[in-house]
Structure formats: C-alpha cells, structure tokens
Amino acid sequence: MIYVFPLIHALDVDRLEYIQRAAIEVNHFGTITKVEHLKEDENIDGDDVVHAHPNEFLVPGFVDTHSHAPQFSNIGFGFNLELLDWLSQVTFPTESNYQDAQVAQIDFAKVVEATLSVGTTTCSYYSSLHLDATKILAATCHSKGQRALVGKVNMDSHCPDYYKDESPEVSMAQTKEYVDYVRNNLKSAIVHPIITPRFAICCSPELLEQMGEYLKDENLHIQTHLCENKGEIDFTMSLYPNDESYTHIYANRGILSDRTILAHCCHLTNSEMDLIKQYDCGISHCPTSNFNLRSGITDVNQLLTDGITKVGLGSDCSGGYEAGILQSLRDASTASKALSIFHNKPTYLSLENLFYLATLGGARALDLEKQIGNFIVGKQFDALVIDPLTIANKSLIDSSKQSYISPLDRLKRNFERWLFAGTSANLQAVFVDGKNINIK
Ligand SMILES: [Zn+2]
Structure with missing residues (x-):
C-alpha cells in the first residue's frame, strides 16, 4: 500500500x-x-x-509506556487518597477479581478496545498477579491487533492475604510458565512478555533476587515502579536499610537493564539518575497519575537536559483517569510549566519534546525504537x-x-x-x- x-x-x-x-x-x-x-x-x-x-x-501511533489493565474499572475513582492507601483500599480489592478468568476475558477485551480507540498502538500493561488473567490479556492484545508488552504482576510481601503470590518460588514458576506461553503458544509478532515486579515494597528480597537470577539468562523486558511518592520511598528504605537508594535496591538484585522501564521517578536523587543512565533504563512519565495521587512532579525537562532521553508517557490507569496518551501529553506540559513557574526557570517541555515523549521517546523507553516510534x-x-x-x-x-x-x-x-x-x-x-x- x-x-x-x-x-x-x-x-x-x-x-x-x-x-x-x-x-x-x-x-x-x-x-x-x-x-x-x-x-x-x-x-x-x-x-x-x-x-x-x-x-x-x-x-x-501513541506509545503508552505504563498502564494497569485490571484497574480500568476504577478509572476516575479514589483520588482523595495517596499511593499506599489508594493501593490497599481501592486497587488491590479490584485487581483480586481477576482470579476469575471470565471477568478477565470480558474486561480485558474492553480495555484493549478502549486504548486502541484513542490511538494507543503500543501499550506496556501490568496485568494482575493471576497467571490465567495475564495469558488472557496477552491473547486479547494479539487478537485485537494491539502491539503490547504484557506482564504478570509479582508481589509476595506487604500485600493482603487475599491478593498475594503464595511464595517467591510460586511467583517465579508462574512467571516462567507465562513467558513460555507467550513465546511458544501465542507466538505473536506484536505481543511480548515483560517481567513485572510490582514495586520493592511488595516484593521480598528473595523474590527480587530470584527474578534477577532468571533475567541473567533471558533477554526480557522488565517494568516496575520507582520513587513515585515520598511515603512510599521512606517505607521502601525501611525494608531495605542496607541499600544506598531505592534505585540501588533494583540494581543490586539484577533488575536494571536497557530493557527496564521505571514508572514515575518523581523523586530521584543525582546518584539514582546516574545509575539509570549507567544501566540505560527507560523512564515512564505518568503526570496525570502523579497529580491525582499527589505523588510529585517529575522534572522531565531536566532528565532530557541531563541526557536521559529514553523517556515516554504513561497513562497509568487508574492512577490516571484517561485511557489515552493525549491527556498525559497535556499534563506533562502543565507539569513542566508548573516547575518552570515555581523554580523561576525559563525552560519547560516544548511541543517537540511533548510529541517525542508520546511517540519516539516511548518507543525508546520500551526498547522498541528499531520497530516503531x-x-x-x-x-x-x-x-x-x-x-x-x-x-x-x-x-x-x-x-x-x-x-x-x-x-x-x-x-x-x-x-x-x-x-x-x-x-x-x-x-x-x-x-x-x-x-x-x-x-x-
Ligand atoms: Zn502504575
């Protein structure tokens, strides 16, 4: 054609x-x-x-570098809470419903249709922690024709008993079974597996270590959350007191690589930015969610200036209330102008920067630049x-x-x-x- x-x-x-x-x-x-x-x-x-x-x-097409398919039924709800309370009161109860494969089948079809209909041609999805639901999400993206990275969430610690991997071993066994399913059964040209530790709080050190061991032999994408909210960072560091920073927790356990996508990154220190640069990780900027949950404002203009250019936009539904990337682009603009006003700096994200983040930057963040963007x-x-x-x-x-x-x-x-x-x-x-x- x-x-x-x-x-x-x-x-x-x-x-x-x-x-x-x-x-x-x-x-x-x-x-x-x-x-x-x-x-x-x-x-x-x-x-x-x-x-x-x-x-x-x-x-x-727009590249959404961070979204949660099992949270779409919460879109627009729960924004009086900050991250940790929002997770326990709003998010975990909803995600636990996806133990029922029928719910996954019905809802994930709607999620993929909704994101395609607003121009998201590539999406990096977190599924729930359930193996069957995650397989269904991957198969749905494939059958509806959306390019996607899809991951089974790993979480075995500091989460409710009703929504928790049984042990690090079970969590890893199911993850390997899922990766095997996508590679050998689904065999999709456009859908690929991504390893998805929810975040350091919800992963025991044993789980992160086993994941790091697995990743040594496998050329796989990885996604997780990083430095989203100050309360989250304090709690994380209390759980990992011997690590220099939140980013070091991941680096020290083999989670960081040039195929890792780190969502939010609102409160990075200089040494954490150096580490991200050293490992050539991607960053998913989720401004709508960052505002809604009062998490913080990522200084993306500074990241780009400092040479961290593998940065894309994430809708982070349902921390974000819009399935599409246009809202993220507009909120990224507002966030950078707010920083420009507050810090009395003349620089902010230009139109060129914003469209880069929504397309080519997203492709780079997902290590898909050779295919798309x-x-x-x-x-x-x-x-x-x-x-x-x-x-x-x-x-x-x-x-x-x-x-x-x-x-x-x-x-x-x-x-x-x-x-x-x-x-x-x-x-x-x-x-x-x-x-x-x-x-x-
Ligand atoms: Zn998220």
Whole structure:
C-alpha cells in the first residue's frame, strides 16, 4: 500500500519533521519500505494508493509506556487518597477479581478496545498477579491487533492475604510458565512478555533476587515502579536499610537493564539518575497519575537536559483517569510549566519534546525504537490518521484559512491544536503493524 498524506513525526527529542505531501510505501509485512516527499502537483494513482481527505494528516501511533489493565474499572475513582492507601483500599480489592478468568476475558477485551480507540498502538500493561488473567490479556492484545508488552504482576510481601503470590518460588514458576506461553503458544509478532515486579515494597528480597537470577539468562523486558511518592520511598528504605537508594535496591538484585522501564521517578536523587543512565533504563512519565495521587512532579525537562532521553508517557490507569496518551501529553506540559513557574526557570517541555515523549521517546523507553516510534524506512507502520477539523469535534473550528498562513504553517497549526484541544473524535483510522484496526 502507498499512503499519500501530510505527515508529522519526531526525529529526536527536540526535532519534528513536517512533510506536506508524503508517499509512504508499506509492504505486506507492515514494514515501511519507502518514504517520498511529493511535489504539490505530483500525482500517484493505483489500486493500492490511499489519499488523504482534506485536512487529514498522519502521525505515528501513541506509545503508552505504563498502564494497569485490571484497574480500568476504577478509572476516575479514589483520588482523595495517596499511593499506599489508594493501593490497599481501592486497587488491590479490584485487581483480586481477576482470579476469575471470565471477568478477565470480558474486561480485558474492553480495555484493549478502549486504548486502541484513542490511538494507543503500543501499550506496556501490568496485568494482575493471576497467571490465567495475564495469558488472557496477552491473547486479547494479539487478537485485537494491539502491539503490547504484557506482564504478570509479582508481589509476595506487604500485600493482603487475599491478593498475594503464595511464595517467591510460586511467583517465579508462574512467571516462567507465562513467558513460555507467550513465546511458544501465542507466538505473536506484536505481543511480548515483560517481567513485572510490582514495586520493592511488595516484593521480598528473595523474590527480587530470584527474578534477577532468571533475567541473567533471558533477554526480557522488565517494568516496575520507582520513587513515585515520598511515603512510599521512606517505607521502601525501611525494608531495605542496607541499600544506598531505592534505585540501588533494583540494581543490586539484577533488575536494571536497557530493557527496564521505571514508572514515575518523581523523586530521584543525582546518584539514582546516574545509575539509570549507567544501566540505560527507560523512564515512564505518568503526570496525570502523579497529580491525582499527589505523588510529585517529575522534572522531565531536566532528565532530557541531563541526557536521559529514553523517556515516554504513561497513562497509568487508574492512577490516571484517561485511557489515552493525549491527556498525559497535556499534563506533562502543565507539569513542566508548573516547575518552570515555581523554580523561576525559563525552560519547560516544548511541543517537540511533548510529541517525542508520546511517540519516539516511548518507543525508546520500551526498547522498541528499531520497530516503531516514527516513519523511518525499515520500521513497522503504526500510524494514526487525524482529521483535526472533523464535524464530530465541534471544539475545533478551522481558523487557519487566512491567506497569510502558508499551507505548511496551516498543517503545523492544526497539529498543535489537535494535540492540545482535540478529542478521540479526530481519530479517523488506527494502523498497527500495517493493518487498519477497526476502532468505530
Ligand atoms: Zn502504575
């Protein structure tokens, strides 16, 4: 197929490319084989050519680097609590329901449909701690065509008896069975397993050590939470008094690698940032959740300035109340402007930075940059077709037709307005791995 569209994508942390007329050629494996810049009067026709409708443009699919599928039934609820109380009073009771595979089957289908319908083409999911539910979530992503990392949560300590792995050995045995299922039964090109220790408080040292041993021999993704909330950090350090910092707890047990995604990171010390840089870990910035649970404000601008660029956005449902990444992008902007005001600093996240975080930065954080994140030849075609002025979205009236605005500036203006004021109504089509996913 050849898609003739205006396109916008991130080439780096602070660099977007706008192409007014591009022809993107995609082969039947869903791989981008050619990207041409067309002149205004240059025509391409044929059965396999798809032309943009007026105003439409193409962007890479959104990458959600952190979300909890079994928490979607709590979206918008429990925000009077801070993290540790929210977990015990709101989250654990809900997640425990996924012991019932039928609940998982019904709910996870809705979760994956909901995230695809707001443009999340790749998602890194925490399932519950249940083996069957986690298999169901992985199989659901595969059958509905969403690119995903899916992990069984590991937790054997400081959690309620009704929602807890029986022992470190059982937790690891089930994790290995799950990894084996995804690799040898599901055999998906787009869904992969990810090792998912909930966070240090909920993992005994024995469990983290056994996990680290397992990871020595396996080239696997890992995800966990880090330095989200001050109360959490204090409690964590009381459990691991001999480790220099929260980040050292993971490093000392073999949990950190260039395939590790660390969510939140609101309160990192300089030595922890050095450690993250040394191991080349990814960071998931979850500003909506950080505000809702009053966890803190991650200084992403500082991370990028310090050379930590494997950073993406996470919806962190249901700490976040929106399934999609547009809300995270807007809250990332607000968070960085709040820091700029409070610290009297002139710098904050630019439009270029924000869109990078939502797409290419997310791909880098998940160690998937070779496959996705922008429209570079050799990557897979994960894309969104956006009509910023669709009639369904009455909030965006076309104010850009004035003669002094060039066509390129008009594209830039429509793109920016969609990012900050658009809705899912602007989404006309979603492609994953070259396939048009039915989202209506
Ligand atoms: Zn989370």
